[in-house]
Amino acid sequence: MGLLSPSLPSGETYGVLAEFASPKDLYQACERVRDAGYTRWDAHSPFPVHGLDHAMGLGRSRLPYVTLFFGLCGAIGGFALQLWANGIAYPLVVSGKPLFNWQPYIPITFELGVLLAAISTVVGMLAFNELPMLFHPLFGSRAFERVTDDAFFISIESWDPKFNATETERFLTSIGATHVELVRRTPQAEAS
Amino acid sequence: VSHPSAPDAGALAHQDGRPLASITWIGAAIGAVGLAASLASSSKADFYFSWLVAYLYFLSIALGALFFVLVLFVCQAGWSVTLRRVVENVMATLPVFAVLFLPIWVGRHELFAWTDAAEVAKSAVLRGKSGYLNEGFFAVRAIFYFIAWGGLAAYFSAQSQKQDQSGDERITRRLQAVAAPGIIVFSLTVTMASVDWIMSLDPEWYSTMFGVYYFAGSLLSAFAFIVVAIAFIQSRGLLRGIVTTEHVHDIGKLLFAFVVFWTYIAFCQYFLIWYGNLPEETSYFMHRSHGGWPSVAKVLAVGHFAIPFFFLMPRAIKRSRPLLVTGALWLLAMHFMDLYWCVIPVHREAWAHLRISDVTTMLAVGGFFLATLGWVSSRRALVPLRDPRLAESMSFENV
Numbered sequence: 001m002g003l004l005s006p007s008l009p010s011g012e013t014y015g016v017l018a019e020f021a022s023p024k025d026l027y028q029a030c031e032r033v034r035d036a037g038y039t040r041w042d043a044h045s046p047f048p049v050h051g052l053d054h055a056m057g058l059g060r061s062r063l064p065y066v067t068l069f070f071g072l073c074g075a076i077g078g079f080a081l082q083l084w085a086n087g088i089a090y091p092l093v094v095s096g097k098p099l100f101n102w103q104p105y106i107p108i109t110f111e112l113g114v115l116l117a118a119i120s121t122v123v124g125m126l127a128f129n130e131l132p133m134l135f136h137p138l139f140g141s142r143a144f145e146r147v148t149d150d151a152f153f154i155s156i157e158s159w160d161p162k163f164n165a166t167e168t169e170r171f172l173t174s175i176g177a178t179h180v181e182l183v184r185r186t187p188q189a190e191a192s
Numbered sequence: 193v194s195h196p197s198a199p200d201a202g203a204l205a206h207q208d209g210r211p212l213a214s215i216t217w218i219g220a221a222i223g224a225v226g227l228a229a230s231l232a233s234s235s236k237a238d239f240y241f242s243w244l245v246a247y248l249y250f251l252s253i254a255l256g257a258l259f260f261v262l263v264l265f266v267c268q269a270g271w272s273v274t275l276r277r278v279v280e281n282v283m284a285t286l287p288v289f290a291v292l293f294l295p296i297w298v299g300r301h302e303l304f305a306w307t308d309a310a311e312v313a314k315s316a317v318l319r320g321k322s323g324y325l326n327e328g329f330f331a332v333r334a335i336f337y338f339i340a341w342g343g344l345a346a347y348f349s350a351q352s353q354k355q356d357q358s359g360d361e362r363i364t365r366r367l368q369a370v371a372a373p374g375i376i377v378f379s380l381t382v383t384m385a386s387v388d389w390i391m392s393l394d395p396e397w398y399s400t401m402f403g404v405y406y407f408a409g410s411l412l413s414a415f416a417f418i419v420v421a422i423a424f425i426q427s428r429g430l431l432r433g434i435v436t437t438e439h440v441h442d443i444g445k446l447l448f449a450f451v452v453f454w455t456y457i458a459f460c461q462y463f464l465i466w467y468g469n470l471p472e473e474t475s476y477f478m479h480r481s482h483g484g485w486p487s488v489a490k491v492l493a494v495g496h497f498a499i500p501f502f503f504l505m506p507r508a509i510k511r512s513r514p515l516l517v518t519g520a521l522w523l524l525a526m527h528f529m530d531l532y533w534c535v536i537p538v539h540r541e542a543w544a545h546l547r548i549s550d551v552t553t554m555l556a557v558g559g560f561f562l563a564t565l566g567w568v569s570s571r572r573a574l575v576p577l578r579d580p581r582l583a584e585s586m587s588f589e590n591v
Binding site: 051053060064068095096103104106107 | 459462463466467469505507589591
């Protein structure tokens, strides 16, 4: 465990993993999990399921604020850099123009604004998703290997305030899970 | 899971434009009063210049709508089908602009210095341009523009209505095929028209960006007008639940994008002229650098860019009908300032306030524009009833 695995609270149990038969079952199960008041959980599907964010009760991403902040930093920084370099640190008259003039600074201001906004969006998206992540406790589940193929899952994490291993397993079965298992924090070494 | 569902036949059956017929009479009355007041109260030159601004203003809205329809077909857009008829109706007002052009033709000697043979004889530049800037060719070009715009608008409008009856999917494919060359015709004619009707007011000046400058403002004002038009139509109980927040949100995004695009083009034109500092190019800004005009430029920089840029940025504002309509109305006012800034300094050295003719000609052209729009809208369904992508559009959601 290091940089490339998720930062998780301590505990032996990671949570409960439940498998569902179809995207429709997954969608409806997500609505039930959301309505039951769970907060630390996720849905897993081989492909995007339209509207699943609503069914999961996810809010808006904070990413646009990151983009706005760094975009403004880029624009202001780009403008200030030119003002300082051309006007103060190394004053040089170019084609008879005044030393302080905002017009030629605009293209760089614009470009740096766009550049930082774009880079911060990509980096911010990765950071919010804790990517790249090479290991995840769910990888310890044999059933979960089919998540990139044809299986649909909901995982509820053990540090969810409402989590109770037996209760949560029973709940997931009651909302249509075809298979429920407890996932450990670190995978058990397989007897070979 | 929201899958495209069959359009609700009950709701669609009621989307008839007939309740909008009253706009025809209200618009015609405003137009007639505006025209009478314009003719009665202002000097000839005031009238022609103000008329030109008002004409370019409403023409830009109709042209923006035409371009938007062409682009929607070229892109095979699905999301926009429920609101496309509103855009088509704005586009379908284009033929009437051939009639509204008449005062500009009649007033050409007041408006365009290059129509004066003595002026042309004095200037080597104007003599060199006389192959293009002469009255005969000017008239021929104007007629050509009206045939091209009116023809495209009438064709798309008629075909789309025909599909309401037949539901023939081949119509969609045919319009898609015509739209691509249509965009080429559109861009060439709009560029030339803006050269003819705005740039040639100052016949020695030229800017190679001027066509796209008018185009940028045109699209911006069309999107703003569509936002207001949809809000108005929905306030009459029509299009509710058919044009949803999702569709209007997307128009809001386009509005935001064209605020940036207009600014980009406006600044690029200014910047290159400023940097090059060539007398034949700087005259445009020299002319506007005194007599109160710089304050108009500041209003444009703040009001046409800074305020709407930050105002339209949040998603919540684009999804709130009252706030988006406020932003759209603001931009419609700014677009007027923009065209005013392009045209009027040629006529008035100093700027202090709007003249009475500026208001009355807006009422006149605007009234006739609205009358046409009301008449067009009241004679057809407000939704392309049997467009093959209607179901897709009705279940459209922003992610």
